[in-house]
Amino acid sequence: MRKSRVVSALAVIGITIxxxxxxxxxxxxxxxxxGTYQEAQAKAFFKPTADALGITIKxxxxxxxxxxxxxxxGNAVKWDITxxxxxxxxxxxxxxxxxxxxxxxxxxxxxxxxxxxxxxVGISYTSVVLIYRTDVFGEKGPKTxxxxxxxxxxxxxxxxxxxxxxxxxxxxxLAEGIPIDKVYPVDVxxxxxxxxxxxxxxxxxxxxxxxxxxxxxxxxxxxASIWNGRAGTLKKEGAPVSFSFDQGVLTADxxxxxxxxxxxxxxxxxxxxxxxxxxxANLPLYVDNGPVNEKAFETGKIPQERIKDINSAPENVKxxxxxxxxxxxxxxxxxxxxxxxxxxx
Amino acid sequence: MSAAPADLPDRGGLNADVLxxxxxxxxxxxxxxxxxxxxxxxxxxxxxxxxxxWLSLFDExxxxxxxxxxxxxxxxxxxxxxxxxxxxxxxxxGLCVLLGYPLAYMLSQLPRRAASICLIFVILPFWTSxxxxxxxxxxxxxxxxxxxxxxxxxxVISQPLPLAHNFTGxxxxxxxxxxxxxxxxxxxxxxxxxxxxxxxxxxxGAPPTATFWQIFFPLSLPGLxxxxxxxxxxxxxxxxxxxxxxxxxxxxWAMRMxxxxxxxxxxxxxxxxxxxxxxxxxxxxxxxRWLLGARxxxxxxxx
Numbered sequence: 001m002r003k004s005r006v007v008s009a010l011a012v013i014g015i016t017i018x019x020x021x022x023x024x025x026x027x028x029x030x031x032x033x034x035g036t037y038q039e040a041q042a043k044a045f046f047k048p049t050a051d052a053l054g055i056t057i058k059x060x061x062x063x064x065x066x067x068x069x070x071x072x073x074g075n076a077v078k079w080d081i082t083x084x085x086x087x088x089x090x091x092x093x094x095x096x097x098x099x100x101x102x103x104x105x106x107x108x109x110x111x112x113x114x115x116x117x118x119x120x121v122g123i124s125y126t127s128v129v130l131i132y133r134t135d136v137f138g139e140k141g142p143k144t145x146x147x148x149x150x151x152x153x154x155x156x157x158x159x160x161x162x163x164x165x166x167x168x169x170x171x172x173x174l175a176e177g178i179p180i181d182k183v184y185p186v187d188v189x190x191x192x193x194x195x196x197x198x199x200x201x202x203x204x205x206x207x208x209x210x211x212x213x214x215x216x217x218x219x220x221x222x223x224a225s226i227w228n229g230r231a232g233t234l235k236k237e238g239a240p241v242s243f244s245f246d247q248g249v250l251t252a253d254x255x256x257x258x259x260x261x262x263x264x265x266x267x268x269x270x271x272x273x274x275x276x277x278x279x280x281a282n283l284p285l286y287v288d289n290g291p292v293n294e295k296a297f298e299t300g301k302i303p304q305e306r307i308k309d310i311n312s313a314p315e316n317v318k319x320x321x322x323x324x325x326x327x328x329x330x331x332x333x334x335x336x337x338x339x340x341x342x343x344x345x
Numbered sequence: 346m347s348a349a350p351a352d353l354p355d356r357g358g359l360n361a362d363v364l365x366x367x368x369x370x371x372x373x374x375x376x377x378x379x380x381x382x383x384x385x386x387x388x389x390x391x392x393x394x395x396x397x398x399w400l401s402l403f404d405e406x407x408x409x410x411x412x413x414x415x416x417x418x419x420x421x422x423x424x425x426x427x428x429x430x431x432x433x434x435x436x437x438x439g440l441c442v443l444l445g446y447p448l449a450y451m452l453s454q455l456p457r458r459a460a461s462i463c464l465i466f467v468i469l470p471f472w473t474s475x476x477x478x479x480x481x482x483x484x485x486x487x488x489x490x491x492x493x494x495x496x497x498x499x500x501v502i503s504q505p506l507p508l509a510h511n512f513t514g515x516x517x518x519x520x521x522x523x524x525x526x527x528x529x530x531x532x533x534x535x536x537x538x539x540x541x542x543x544x545x546x547x548x549x550g551a552p553p554t555a556t557f558w559q560i561f562f563p564l565s566l567p568g569l570x571x572x573x574x575x576x577x578x579x580x581x582x583x584x585x586x587x588x589x590x591x592x593x594x595x596x597x598w599a600m601r602m603x604x605x606x607x608x609x610x611x612x613x614x615x616x617x618x619x620x621x622x623x624x625x626x627x628x629x630x631x632x633x634r635w636l637l638g639a640r641x642x643x644x645x646x647x648x
Contacts, residue, residue, distance in 0.1 A: 063607075064607060065607065066606055066607050069610065091610065095610050157488075162593035163593075163604070203510060203592065204510045204592035204593055204594075205592065205593025205594060206593060207588060207593055211589065214483070215510075218483075218487055218488075218489055218490075219488065219489045220487050220488055220489070220509070220510065332608070333608055333609065336604075336608055337420055337422070337608075340420075340422040340596075340604070341420060341421045341422040343593075344421075344422045344425050344426065344594075344596055345421070345425070
């Protein structure tokens with residue numbers, strides 16, 4: 001009697017352990033930026049993927065490359081997939097923080113080759129655009145960065161990004177009249193000279209998307225550089241603002257599998273789903289960040305009248321500069337230090 | 346007093362051994378009682394700070410170097426940030442003293458019930474997050490904010506005052522948030538002052554002003570010193586308020602640490618900033634102790 005109980009107890013343990021392992025293997029952790037963007041990703045990417053693959057996707061939020069570096073160098077990787085800015089991906093790749101991606105599993109067709117790399121792949125686009133208040137300028141507000149730099153023709157209060165030196169240097173180059181296809185590689189010293197010209201007229205250097213939005217919404221500034229998602233939200237809320245994708249700066253976000261991920265294979269399959277045209281086409285239905293896979297526009301999922309408002313629609317891509325992640329990988333530190341020295345004078 | 350233990354062995358050799366053994370046992374027992382605390386402090390404070398210091402000595406390639414410290418001295422923006430940080434810390438501490446001292450004095454003179462009601466208003470903001478309070482200041486101080494709108498409607502000013510997104514905004518926001526840290530220790534020390542001293546002074550013919558400056562003020566100094574040190578140290582590490590109220594033009598050391606940590610791929614860059622701040626803060630604390638502590642101690646000694 002007693003022996004049989006022990007045996008059955010062992011049997012129970014024997015059964016539960018493999019089941020527990022199978023369950024653990026079928027859960028992956030994905031980290032993104034949080035907020036409305038991640039809610040949109042959850043609906044567009046995570047849920048359909050989890051359903052299709054029969055896995056559980058546990059969500060988390062990230063602060064960026066530091067978090068990944070901390071996890072990988074500390075041998076405590078808790079994410080299987082994480083989102084980063086493209087320049088962060090390029091830098092992390094140089095530091096060897098990511099697992100190699102298998103392009104037999106992930107279909108890269110439709111994704112700009114500049115965003116397809118051994119260990120990172122693009123996931124969505126954000127644009128830096130020029131926004132102005134229509135209650136100050138009517139419809140005749142500053143349309144180009146040269147206008148933004150022209151303080152005589154367009155007097156008013158101005159804000160630019162102080163935290164994203166890469167973006168501000170790109171628009172500074174555009175303000176000098178450099179055509180959009182010649183901005184990269186950025187002439188950093190030339191761009192800094194351009195920043196130097198406008199610096200005395202900048203009333204706030206914003207450090208977060210929420211702050212940029214607040215500055216424009218409350219009328220603290222009359223024109224600003226801003227991310228298109230934030231600009232779109234302001235317009236939807238009924239703020240008197242206008243913006244367009246002309247001379248916008250397209251910045252990509254990317255996804256990686258941190259080195260040492262325990263569920264690499266499932267993560268690979270999930271990532272393949274995320275960048276597939278079908279799921280990519282879901283993203284603009286929930287948020288203003290454009291899909292990275294241009295085939296998403298051919299799926300017919302995105303309504304025609306919506307397409308013109310998406311920053312990565314082929315029509316809009318032509319009007320914008322694509323940030324070169326690999327250029328910033330090599331030049332970010334030096335350029336940012338110089339930029340900080342300049343704006344903090 | 347201090348000479349007494351040395352006299353012991355001469356007086357009675359019989360008890361001396363037992364007594365000193367007893368003293369040793371007691372000391373050991375006390376050490377035993379303290380040891381969990383000491384170990385905890387060692388693990389959660391001393392070790393990590395030592396590690397921070399260690400990390401700051403390595404550059405990007407993992408080689409031992411002073412590059413992280415050299416950068417702090419060579420790059421103009423770091424020096425500028427450092428100066429700004431201390432400028433803000435000194436001014437905010439000064440403002441807190443100017444506002445907090447009279448407030449604590451008033452509170453200490455009120456009847457108990459009234460004082461506790463007033464104290465609630467000092468403590469209440471403590472329960473609200475710093476972020477929320479900072480945003481509230483933005484709403485009040487910005488160009489189209491409450492204050493500027495009222496002043497313009499009343500015809501006091503024609504152009505909005507630049508109160509937010511600059512140095513002034515940072516000072517206002519930080520002073521508001523840090524004021525309770527000065528008022529509370531100060532109030533406690535003022536409450537502990539025996540009113541009989543004041544009565545005695547007046548009884549001996551001192552006018553109220555002299556009583557205040559010669560009796561009350563020196564006795565309240567230890568509380569003031571404690572408050573000033575707390576406020577000053579907290580100022581040095583402030584992040585949220587300058588980040589939001591400074592309009593990107595007031596960069597403080599903590600903001601710089603955050604930027605540096607994400608910009609450089611080695612932890613050393615950020616830790617060097619931490620070490621510099623720690624060293625300078627400890628140095629300043631020493632100066633504070635020497636300036637305020639000595640006077641405060643003598644005031645207590647006179648009691």
